[in-house]
Amino acid sequence: MSPPVFRFAPSPNGYLHLGHALSALLNAEQAARAGGRLLLRIEDIDAVRCKPDYEQAIYEDLAWLGIAWERPVRRQSEHLDDYRAALGRLADQGLVYPSFESRAEIAAQAAGRDPDGAPLYAGAAKSLPEAERERRIAAGEPYALRLDMAAALARTGPLTWNEDGGTIAANPAAWGDVVLARKDVATSYHLSVVADDALQGITHVVRGRDLYESTAVHRLLQALLGLPAPVYRHHRLLLDADGRKLSKSTQATGLRELRAGGRTPADIRALIGLD
Structure with missing residues (x-):
């Protein structure tokens, strides 16, 4: 029986923030517990907003958090x-x-x-x-x-x-x-x-609650295209002081900024409730 396959799939249109850290760490930990694989996918189809510097920062931030992923990384713009x-x-x-x-x-x-x-x-x-x-x-x-x-x-x-x-x-x-x-x-x-989840053999999709309703569209497309359906888990969202989900568009504090300010990976885990 093949091992389960998880993925973390950020877009390089800004720096990763605490919400991304929660999702990435949950994927990594669930993959480890299940004896599975963790893939990293760069969702860079937006050629205007996605930048190479942001992509490089993703690799640096994830490595700093202690997360390991399989190579090669799938970049959507190449497929x-x-x-x-x-x-x-x-x-x-x-x-x-x-x-x-x-x-x-x-x-x-x-x-x-x-x-x-x-x-x-x-x-x-x-x-x-x-x-x-x-x-x-x-x-x-x-x-x-x-x-x-x-x-x-x-x-x-x-x-x-x-x-x-x-x-x-x-x-x-x-x-x-x-x-x-x-x-x-x-x-x-x-x-x-x-398409990516099927082509990469993803068996478990762990992502934020903000994408819960989108799963209905994804199931429809999977059925129409004859593709397998992963198991889904939509985790809690981290909110800012105004009750809004953390977002690049609202200038949520980035992991690289927290790191520059002296925070450690252990601090990040505590901040997102994984300690």
Whole structure:
């Protein structure tokens, strides 16, 4: 029987903070307890925000925490053909269509909000004739490639996922017709993470509670693509003084800053409640 496979998958769009430390250490410790493997994946599909300096800092911070991972590291930017192939398989099933609305237009026409609070796409472009779609793409208009959620669910029927030993009913419809790729970006988070987990043989996904609802979309894509489903565990989030989850976008204190200030790996474990 093959050993379980865990992964830590940060994006190099800022420095790691305490929330990342919690996730990385939980993955490392669960992999060790299970006699499993720990992989590191760099999720760098955002060519604008992701920087080599941030990627190097990830390696340095994880090593400082005492975390060891297998080589080579998978960098998403080096595997875009894998995501194009997965997208093509969905398109072959008639489940992908282009939409051309701007963010402002989507917000104005929104059919509600998704679990993250973003406007739900109303689906207007689904009814565009094929010739009109081709004309607009050929004209160079920006577009997003979306999953036809209703058609996808008609194929799969009800879905569940394994949450740390329990069974959770998945509700991907709450996300509407999610974006799978864009004109200038070959993939989305949802598509690439599902493809990567399967290609890397990931058996256990340990990640923050903020991604709990996204698991419904991931289970749907796994079912449509015939991919295995890992066991999931969504751990607690670390919050700032205002009750918000720690985030790069809110300038959460980075591990390298804490290290420069004299903190030790043991201090980090205490700060995140792992002592």
